[in-house]
Amino acid sequence: MKLRSPFFKNIIQFFTLVCSLFVRNDLLIYAAAGAYGFLCSLVPIIMLIAGILIRFFKTTPDVIINMLSQTTLMQTFDLNNIFNSIFFVRRFGIFEIIITIFILWMARRFFSYLTRGFRQIFRDGVVKSPMFISVIAFSAEVLLVLGVALLIFVLNVFQSFINFTGLISYIPWFLKKSGELFLRFLTFGIMSIVIMLFYYFITGSKPKLLDCAIASVCCTFTFWVFNIIFHLFLNMGRYNIVYGVLSNLIVLLLEVYVFFMLLLFFAECIFVKQFYNILVFEQIYLLPPKNTKQLSAAFIRSVFQSPEFFIASELLELKKNEPIFSKNSKSECIYYIASGTVSYFENNHIEYFSAGSFFGEIDCLTKRKRHSTAIAETDARLFCVSYDDFKELLNFSPEAGKKMVKTMNSFYLRTSVSRLG
Numbered sequence: 001m002k003l004r005s006p007f008f009k010n011i012i013q014f015f016t017l018v019c020s021l022f023v024r025n026d027l028l029i030y031a032a033a034g035a036y037g038f039l040c041s042l043v044p045i046i047m048l049i050a051g052i053l054i055r056f057f058k059t060t061p062d063v064i065i066n067m068l069s070q071t072t073l074m075q076t077f078d079l080n081n082i083f084n085s086i087f088f089v090r091r092f093g094i095f096e097i098i099i100t101i102f103i104l105w106m107a108r109r110f111f112s113y114l115t116r117g118f119r120q121i122f123r124d125g126v127v128k129s130p131m132f133i134s135v136i137a138f139s140a141e142v143l144l145v146l147g148v149a150l151l152i153f154v155l156n157v158f159q160s161f162i163n164f165t166g167l168i169s170y171i172p173w174f175l176k177k178s179g180e181l182f183l184r185f186l187t188f189g190i191m192s193i194v195i196m197l198f199y200y201f202i203t204g205s206k207p208k209l210l211d212c213a214i215a216s217v218c219c220t221f222t223f224w225v226f227n228i229i230f231h232l233f234l235n236m237g238r239y240n241i242v243y244g245v246l247s248n249l250i251v252l253l254l255e256v257y258v259f260f261m262l263l264l265f266f267a268e269c270i271f272v273k274q275f276y277n278i279l280v281f282e283q284i285y286l287l288p289p290k291n292t293k294q295l296s297a298a299f300i301r302s303v304f305q306s307p308e309f310f311i312a313s314e315l316l317e318l319k320k321n322e323p324i325f326s327k328n329s330k331s332e333c334i335y336y337i338a339s340g341t342v343s344y345f346e347n348n349h350i351e352y353f354s355a356g357s358f359f360g361e362i363d364c365l366t367k368r369k370r371h372s373t374a375i376a377e378t379d380a381r382l383f384c385v386s387y388d389d390f391k392e393l394l395n396f397s398p399e400a401g402k403k404m405v406k407t408m409n410s411f412y413l414r415t416s417v418s419r420l421g
Helices: 007-024 027-055 061-068 072-076 079-087 094-107 109-121 130-165 173-202 209-233 236-243 246-274 276-285 295-304 361-366 387-396 398-420
Strands: 314-318 323-325 333-339 342-346 349-353 373-376 380-386
Touching: 007 246, 007 276, 007 295, 027 109, 027 246, 109 173, 109 246, 173 209, 173 246, 209 246, 246 276, 276 295, 276 387, 276 398, 314 333, 333 361, 333 387, 361 387, 361 398, 380 387, 387 398
Parallel strands: none
Antiparallel strands: 314 380, 323 373, 333 380, 342 349, 342 373
16 A cells, blocks of 8 residues: 655654554553663662672772762662672672572563553564563663673773873863763763664564664654753752652652653654554544544544545546446445545435545455445545455454444344344
């Protein structure tokens, strides 16, 4: 199926789909659960990173504490005791192994909520066993911990080398500023790469790597802009007077919540981009009624009713009283009314369909001859939808399947009544 529509209308349609699916999938709840899971996983993950740095890379706790001294983590949690406890562990025995497994089990909450949100977004695109999801989550946690620990170690070694050799005094000022700017954006660059890999491997529907890369950059950049604007208007001094130590935890929770909300929003963008055509078809088939009084439903109808948003299939332009099909003729397609009104005769029953309606589905799906007659009540423009395209829609969309079941129930009920009469 190919769509034909102007670029500007395509953009409106795209973001309408993203926002409506974001609300329908309750992704705000998954973002909140992910933020809560992150807080539950934060201390265990920090303990793992600190343990690797201290035990294997021989990094002193002071180095880690100095790196985190400007963050809200040091003000929210007592990391000094955590690092000192790890530093004074002299051997790695069975008890330490049990503690490590427990920490990993606590930390897996961070990824489990995200995988659930992704399964909600991509519908049946993520058909994987719980064991596979657990392995993916565990692997992501291990790679995250090892990657962050290695990055901190490399930066620490580089800084120590610069300070020890005295090269800092020979470096031009513009290189120093460039280095500071590079380190400032390094975190967001690494975050973009991690998000891109997360989009590509967790989704399961095999999206394009370029789409994942664009979505990850947009997610990271949007969060970066939010972070700057948020801290411009945030007065932590006044906030600490009211809430005390909890203020840092509240601010951290809000920032993490916004990050997960953006992460899931751009994942929804990937899904809409990947299944754009069938999602448009779904919205057209599920158009709200013409006399709807809900503003959101009326907006969706105005966006998707126009034939410019519809499938570029066969177009029929009919004059008033011109027949569309007659009884016992072949049922080769389903009809969508772009404009005008159609009268539909079925035994002793007559029904009128206006713009934005489908008719003729049952005969086409059952592959039998027409049992009714359809005539253009006014000048009308119709689109013919093939059997294969309509079957694809029913397989893709549970909501479309439910509407089709209601249509068939109504048809067989009328048929039974007419036979009894």
